[in-house]
Amino acid sequence: IIPSVTAADLSPIPDRALSAGLLVGKWPAGEREGVTFEFTEAPIGGAAIDATGSPLPEETLQICRDSDAVLLAAIGGYKWDQLPPEQRPERGLLNLRAGLGTFANLRPAVVLPHLADASTLKREVVEGVDIMIVRELVGGIYFGQPRGFTTNQEGERVGFNTMIYSEPEVERIAHVAFQLAQKRKGRLCSVEKSNVLEVSMLWKEVITRVGEQYPDIELSHMYVDNAAMQIIRNPKSFDTIVTGNIFGDILSDAASMLTGSLGMLPSASTSNDGPGIFEPVHGSAPDIAGQDIANPLAMVLSAAMMCRYGLSLPKVAEQLERAVTAALDAGYRTGDLHTPGMQKVGCSEMGDVLVDCM
Amino acid sequence: IIPSVTAADLSPIPDRALSAGLLVGKWPAGEREGVTFEFTEAPIGGAAIDATGSPLPEETLQICRDSDAVLLAAIGGYKWDQLPPEQRPERGLLNLRAGLGTFANLRPAVVLPHLADASTLKREVVEGVDIMIVRELVGGIYFGQPRGFTTNQEGERVGFNTMIYSEPEVERIAHVAFQLAQKRKGRLCSVEKSNVLEVSMLWKEVITRVGEQYPDIELSHMYVDNAAMQIIRNPKSFDTIVTGNIFGDILSDAASMLTGSLGMLPSASTSNDGPGIFEPVHGSAPDIAGQDIANPLAMVLSAAMMCRYGLSLPKVAEQLERAVTAALDAGYRTGDLHTPGMQKVGCSEMGDVLVDCM
Numbered sequence A, B: 001i002i003p004s005v006t007a008a009d010l011s012p013i014p015d016r017a018l019s020a021g022l023l024v025g026k027w028p029a030g031e032r033e034g035v036t037f038e039f040t041e042a043p044i045g046g047a048a049i050d051a052t053g054s055p056l057p058e059e060t061l062q063i064c065r066d067s068d069a070v071l072l073a074a075i076g077g078y079k080w081d082q083l084p085p086e087q088r089p090e091r092g093l094l095n096l097r098a099g100l101g102t103f104a105n106l107r108p109a110v111v112l113p114h115l116a117d118a119s120t121l122k123r124e125v126v127e128g129v130d131i132m133i134v135r136e137l138v139g140g141i142y143f144g145q146p147r148g149f150t151t152n153q154e155g156e157r158v159g160f161n162t163m164i165y166s167e168p169e170v171e172r173i174a175h176v177a178f179q180l181a182q183k184r185k186g187r188l189c190s191v192e193k194s195n196v197l198e199v200s201m202l203w204k205e206v207i208t209r210v211g212e213q214y215p216d217i218e219l220s221h222m223y224v225d226n227a228a229m230q231i232i233r234n235p236k237s238f239d240t241i242v243t244g245n246i247f248g249d250i251l252s253d254a255a256s257m258l259t260g261s262l263g264m265l266p267s268a269s270t271s272n273d274g275p276g277i278f279e280p281v282h283g284s285a286p287d288i289a290g291q292d293i294a295n296p297l298a299m300v301l302s303a304a305m306m307c308r309y310g311l312s313l314p315k316v317a318e319q320l321e322r323a324v325t326a327a328l329d330a331g332y333r334t335g336d337l338h339t340p341g342m343q344k345v346g347c348s349e350m351g352d353v354l355v356d357c358m
């Protein structure tokens, strides 16, 4: 098996040194399972803007399409913040998601016992939390038409976007979520705002209908405001959550805080056929770029999700996940997670520890 | 001064007994300041649906318009959940907000020292939190046109809503927020999603421009996903927040969890002229209706906000707020806030305690 992986990449990525090192230079997890990875690096976001003027050059998209999976580093940074919307790094990410049709974004929020004290929530509230958020990623208000700026009947300038879902769009994400719930604890909570929005009424109706095909799954419905509250009040009450693009954006960031650090959280974005995108939930953290202090674990766990969900290499995924657990067991922590008594390490040092732990 | 107050009301309101008792029967806070209140009760939501078929009868809206302020109890309940959208209790609330043009929704999240342990967040994280969320209430995706259901070019059924803001809509809420920040710690954080949405780009641009008139205010901007995270990670970093309708809905519910109980949280919705709406953040809690165990403090604190922001009776407001603090000081708690060593009381009992504390 020679899966190829596109590490679509950008200069100011704190963990780039490590991800490159771990993945390209030494990739013991793969080696051990007899898998050789072939990497092609291609720019997206800031790096691509600097090189080509576009946040997603056609060539990068083509390289991604031709790969078996895309391992994506964080995009963005102060330098590009003032560009017009169409030219900003975020647009590169959105266009990549749309270009590959990766409609299902899986965002796990798992609280490892080692880190239950790192959260601002009480240990007893977060210990044992294991939530999987399934976010629709290529529809909803992110991509809805019409959008833009115009003048209304009163002659005032307005900005507007359209939150829209079609039945098939909801159906396909529903199937992903129900099937994932089957492999988990069998509970699925669909989050929307159907007491106010028509788009949410359709969402709820379709989820309910698809649910009839999954009688083994306990389906519930929750308004998004209540969900934001319950994630803080009683996170253990959730197993699998399915929701639209913007609600998923907000809720997954909130849920990430249960784990104490964004630096631990991987994500997977998959389609039904082509390559998936695997990336940390955290951003490029330009404030700490280049200091070799970032937490690389989210990137490593994203590589694990890539192996599991994108390349059907569950054993390689386990190797990577085991290495992360072993490094934490041994007391190694990057600065974001550091507590007294632990061994504080930098980003590339953590990479070495992981390799040793394998 | 004889302000009249419409207690737009609905049957299954847990705290109705108390609010009616406190406000109508004995209203010592007003009496002491030489103010007599004149109350008109009018149905909205479920009670109105049962009585008239409409969640906001024209007569109720007229009574509200003719009053100096509207003190609103929670709307909704299982009984009306299956009605078509236009006839549901929520619609009554939305139509009342729109009908009175109450565009500025103030939602404070204040952590009282007595209750710092009631939150699922660690005491040191929430102690001293004092956030004011200013939510735009009569625009955005809640009211944007076009909306509804249709068939797209592929012949698929779609549901859609429009998130839209005009410059004047953003300007007026901006002024409310900046002026409130002036009376607080002088910091205002505007929350949007301008890295993706045009409506948010306009929002940010207008807030920034209005900000030039308030050089004494420290203005910052934050994406909504990050805000959901920071409210959990470092809530003390916030003073005043200004945001749109749906983002405010989500964030204010999340922020409410800092305080440990929804039962403590009042809100005010004001326009530039007519009567404001004052209501607890919590819903009707049909699961505990009729048991006389609900926490009435959010309703009492809403009455306080009504006196302060709606009727220019700050001294009456203080009386009410002092009574709440005194009751908590004395160790009285309803079930939602009860901890060992405290004196557990029911809803109407808490009302008696408050009256005694005045």
Ligand SMILES: CC(C)[C@H](C(=O)O)[C@@H](O)C(=O)O
Pocket (backbone or CB within 6 Å): A090, A093, A094, A249, B195, B196, B225
């Ligand atoms: C960078 C931004 C466009 C993106 C999003 O909103 O989807 C990010 O917040 C995320 O969640 O991946």
Ligand SMILES: CC(C)[C@H](C(=O)O)[C@@H](O)C(=O)O
Pocket (backbone or CB within 6 Å): A195, A196, A225, B090, B093, B094, B249
């Ligand atoms: C009941 C519902 C329509 C309402 C809203 O979404 O505004 C509620 O959640 C609120 O926050 O006041």
